[in-house]
Amino acid sequence: RLCFDKCKRAHQHTHTRLDVCACCVCVCCVCVALMHEHTTASMCKRTRVPVKLAAFLLLLGLPSSQGACSGCLSHLTLRVVFFEDQPHCGNVAETLDTQLHCNSKAAADPRCFDPDLWRKGWSCMFFQRVREKLGFKVTVLTPANFSNFNPSESLWTNAVGEVGRGNADLSPGYFFETSIRRETCHFTRVIKPVLLKFITSRTVVAAGFSVMTIFAPFRGSVWAVLAAFILSCGFCLWLVERPRLTRAKDRGGHGLLVSCWDSLFGYLSSSVTHQARTWPGRIIVIGFGFFIYVMAASYTASLVTFLQSRDQETRRVRDIDDLLTKNLAVCTHGSLHNTLRASFPSMEVRFPAVEGFPVPDGECAAAVLDEIAWLANTNCSRISVGDPVGTLPASWPVGRSAAGSLEGNISAVIAEFQEDGSFAAAWSAGLRRLYAPVTEEACARAREDSALDLKDLSGVFVISSCFLVAGLVLFAYRECQGARSNEPDFDCGAPIHAHIQLVLDRLEKQAVALAALSPAAQEQCGA
Numbered sequence: 164r165l166c167f168d169k170c171k172r173a174h175q176h177t178h179t180r181l182d183v184c185a186c187c188v189c190v191c192c193v194c195v196a197l198m199h200e201h202t203t204a205s206m207c208k209r210t211r212v213p214v215k216l217a218a219f220l221l222l223l224g225l226p227s228s229q230g231a232c233s234g235c236l237s238h239l240t241l242r243v244v245f246f247e248d249q250p251h252c253g254n255v256a257e258t259l260d261t262q263l264h265c266n267s268k269a270a271a272d273p274r275c276f277d278p279d280l281w282r283k284g285w286s287c288m289f290f291q292r293v294r295e296k297l298g299f300k301v302t303v304l305t306p307a308n309f310s311n312f313n314p315s316e317s318l319w320t321n322a323v324g325e326v327g328r329g330n331a332d333l334s335p336g337y338f339f340e341t342s343i344r345r346e347t348c349h350f351t352r353v354i355k356p357v358l359l360k361f362i363t364s365r366t367v368v369a370a371g372f373s374v375m376t377i378f379a380p381f382r383g384s385v386w387a388v389l390a391a392f393i394l395s396c397g398f399c400l401w402l403v404e405r406p407r408l409t410r411a412k413d414r415g416g417h418g419l420l421v422s423c424w425d426s427l428f429g430y431l432s433s434s435v436t437h438q439a440r441t442w443p444g445r446i447i448v449i450g451f452g453f454f455i456y457v458m459a460a461s462y463t464a465s466l467v468t469f470l471q472s473r474d475q476e477t478r479r480v481r482d483i484d485d486l487l488t489k490n491l492a493v494c495t496h497g498s499l500h501n502t503l504r505a506s507f508p509s510m511e512v513r514f515p516a517v518e519g520f521p522v523p524d525g526e527c528a529a530a531v532l533d534e535i536a537w538l539a540n541t542n543c544s545r546i547s548v549g550d551p552v553g554t555l556p557a558s559w560p561v562g563r564s565a566a567g568s569l570e571g572n573i574s575a576v577i578a579e580f581q582e583d584g585s586f587a588a589a590w591s592a593g594l595r596r597l598y599a600p601v602t603e604e605a606c607a608r609a610r611e612d613s614a615l616d617l618k619d620l621s622g623v624f625v626i627s628s629c630f631l632v633a634g635l636v637l638f639a640y641r642e643c644q645g646a647r648s649n650e651p652d653f654d655c656g657a658p659i660h661a662h663i664q665l666v667l668d669r670l671e672k673q674a675v676a677l678a679a680l681s682p683a684a685q686e687q688c689g690a
Contacts, residue, residue, distance in 0.1 A: 232572060237298035244304045244322045244334035245281045251337050253283035271307035278303050285589040290335035293576045304331050320498055323347055326560045333561055337535065340556040341502050349563060352574030353556040360537045360547045361483050363529040380465030382616045393430050396451045397423030399631055403443040403638040433459045443638035450630020457623040465615050480528050482549030494527035503531060506553060
């Protein structure tokens with residue numbers, strides 16, 4: 164027992180693994196029992212030594228053949244703290260359409276306090292299995308009924324404080340066993356050691372010179388559709404303006420080629436170079452001008468973004484030793500602040516946000532996060548470098564008044580589920596379901612996906628096409644109206660004698676019409 168107490172104190176102050184220390188103590192105790200002068204070989208056959216050894220292992224929270232008792236805590240009613248924090252724990256009644264507001268005193272839903280509904284997330288699922296195994300009853304507590312909620316601290320720290328003040332007996336979750344928290348309450352067997360990752364901004368190597376870089380802002384499909392639309396606008400403008408062209412060659416293939424050239428030049432110069440003389444032509448010009456305006460702005464913005472993502476080199480520290488050498492600051496969560504200060508006294512530690520991801524920025528050159536928070540916030544702009552900064556045990560806080568048999572039995576159940584692999588399976592499934600791994604290949608694809616595609620630019624193509632179609636419809640309508648008229652249309656491309664003959668024909672028709680009028684009407688028309 165003396166060896167056990169020393170081992171436990173060493174574990175609390177130096178984070179020494181209890182199971183390693185316990186194995187050494189057990190071997191020592193067995194050797195002493197077997198080698199003691201008053202111990203005979205027949206004593207080893209008695210049941211007292213194996214029973215005492217099994218009880219000793221169970222007390223330490225190690226796997227044993229006896230395992231945890233089943234239903235032995237059915238006489239207890241535990242006050243258990245729950246709060247929404249995916250992927251650790253959640254209420255199954257909480258959905259996108261149904262908000263329970265379990266953290267609000269004024270708006271908490273009654274379903275927040277139903278212990279059978281807290282089954283979402285691996286911590287809650289694991290707790291329900293422990294509850295079924297040991298048989299205890301549960302009274303649910305949430306941040307809505309905390310006695311002393313500190314808004315400057317995280318929900319995790321507030322939950323530990325509630326357990327430590329004796330207002331709760333237990334809280335299932337992924338709680339870091341920091342030195343300050345150990346002074347507040349007891350903890351169960353370590354569920355999983357937590358790696359602390361060193362996070363910094365990703366360095367992007369500057370790309371070499373490439374002529375094709377100017378085409379990178381748009382995908383190949385966009386360039387193909389863009390070229391077809393420019394040529395279509397040139398053809399449509401030539402078609403609707405053709406009756407007003409004075410030169411015969413402009414009314415043929417030469418005029419079509421010049422119109423397409425004007426469309427291409429207008430797009431490259433961000434201005435419409437056509438001089439429309441008809442209303443159908445003016446409508447098409449408006450749509451083409453809108454197309455040029457939006458496409459030019461989109462290309463410029465996308466090109467700037469693409470060049471920055473490829474050619475901007477971000478300063479990055481290599482590891483924590485490099486950070487200390489350069490005397491730079493690091494950001495972290497509030498619960499890890501004191502732990503880092505104790506491990507690295509010369510380091511400047513900041514925690515700009517209690518909840519959320521502390522992003523390395525102008526104030527912080529790097530961040531220290533636990534592996535779950537890193538998985539939840541990883542992206543292509545950040546990277547984990549160097550070796551892990553350290554490890555912290557993660558377990559459930561237990562109130563001092565409820566410690567003893569409760570702590571030992573829960574630790575035994577945890578060990579049992581760790582042995583059969585059920586906890587590891589639930590842990591891995593939760594990670595895969597919520598967090599997709601971000602690989603170098605995925606980041607490379609993301610940089611390529613920054614180019615605009617047809618889906619991004621579909622709006623400008625549709626709107627501009629509507630103007631083009633409207634101009635063609637108006638042109639077709641006017642052509643039909645001109646074909647129905649008795650008077651021939653004035654053709655600017657015809658020879659001069661044809662023009663003169665057309666004028667003479669119109670004058671003759673007017674003279675015949677005047678002759679048919681009465682004398683009074685002729686005098687009036689003459690006036």
